[in-house]
Amino acid sequence: MPSFQARKKNYSRRVNYAHKALINNERSREFNNCFEMYDGEYVVAALMRRAKKDPVFKAAILKDFSTASDGAWERVPWHKTADKLSRLSDAQLATLAAHKTSEEEWRSAHIFLPQLDARKCSEAMPFEITRREGPDELVEEYYARSLREAVKAVESWTDRTVLGVPFLGLFAEIEVRSPEGDVHKV
Numbered sequence: 001m002p003s004f005q006a007r008k009k010n011y012s013r014r015v016n017y018a019h020k021a022l023i024n025n026e027r028s029r030e031f032n033n034c035f036e037m038y039d040g041e042y043v044v045a046a047l048m049r050r051a052k053k054d055p056v057f058k059a060a061i062l063k064d065f066s067t068a069s070d071g072a073w074e075r076v077p078w079h080k081t082a083d084k085l086s087r088l089s090d091a092q093l094a095t096l097a098a099h100k101t102s103e104e105e106w107r108s109a110h111i112f113l114p115q116l117d118a119r120k121c122s123e124a125m126p127f128e129i130t131r132r133e134g135p136d137e138l139v140e141e142y143y144a145r146s147l148r149e150a151v152k153a154v155e156s157w158t159d160r161t162v163l164g165v166p167f168l169g170l171f172a173e174i175e176v177r178s179p180e181g182d183v184h185k186v
Helices: 004-023 029-033 040-053 055-064 078-084 090-120 147-159
Strands: 125-133 136-144 173-177 183-185
Touching: 004 029, 004 040, 004 055, 004 090, 040 055, 040 078, 040 090, 090 136, 125 147, 136 147, 147 173
Parallel strands: none
Antiparallel strands: 125 136, 125 173, 173 183
């Protein structure tokens, strides 16, 4: 697994590549990859900041979005994302991008990919995992052979940290509901 510093450098490389690709009107797999590492919103925010300082780059973005924006800079769809992250410094963008990438890679390796195998298992049943934290609620389907197995997996998530930050919030309420309707609070 790449180090935190390596993730930040990778983010910066992708921002730089996307900048050059937009100026050169390049559309390639490498260009798409700049936005597909789970941290695309941070890449967009960095690019929009650069466009404010660089009129050539701003024109390239406007050209790229000419259909969606009718040629008006204010209508470029990336503004909403950039505005949402406007209070963060460039260094904070890179740090949060690295955190997001790490978190999503862990989730993919420890939850998503194992679930692909679990769904193929004839003994597996769908359990409903409900996570509540403050006003937010997330309901997901999770396959396991028993309630005990599902609860054990979810309990392991509460111990997991991503770069020192808990994967699940410390105040999250978590319930596992079996196909029969039995509810277990984690």
